Amino acid sequence: MFYAILAYHVEDAIKALTPQEDAALMADLLEINTRLRVEGTLGPSARLGATQDAFTLRGPGDGVVIDGPFAETKEQLLGLYVVDCATRDETVAIARDLRRVNPTAVYEIRPILLFTPGAPLAGK
Template identity: 80%
Template sequence: MFYAILAYHVEGVIVAMTPQEDAALMAGLLEINTRLHEDGTLGPSARLGATEDACTLRGPGDGVIIDGPFAETKEQLLGFYIVDCTTRDDAIAIARDLRRVNASAVYEIRPVLLFKPGVPLAGR
């Protein structure tokens, strides 16, 4: 089963990091990425761009484009991992590893249902 691990953080904390602090954080995360890749568990992962460059499409019909993301919290979604795990507990263990490196982040773990036209959704 694929799980998305969504990384939320107060963007200002990340932006305020020195280049050395950011490099140290990314090095720690890269260690986990390398291990997951070697285990065959890691799917796509990404560090998202600035929330100020985001927009949201909402509303009926063609909808309306609104500047920015609209999270109801002070944290913003700043990145994600897709991991292939046998159980939810395995995905939670990976999120705990990530949190040990990036302790002020919040990680949401969510099952991912892959959509392929003409193929029933897995896990339903």
């Protein structure tokens, strides 16, 4: 089953990291990425761009494009991982590894179905 692990954090706290602190955090996260890739459980992962550069499509019909993500939380979605795990517990263990190296982040976990046009849904 595929799961998305969504990484939330207070964006200003991440922006306040020195380049050395950010590099150290990323090195720790990349160790986990490397291990998961070797294990064959890591799908796409990304660090998202700044929230100030985000925009949202919402509303009826064609919708309206508006600036910002307009999150209803004090944390913003800053990144995501897609992992292929057999169990929910295996996914939680990965999120705990991520939290171990970035303990002030919040990780939301959602089952997902990957969509590839013309192919059956993966993870079903």
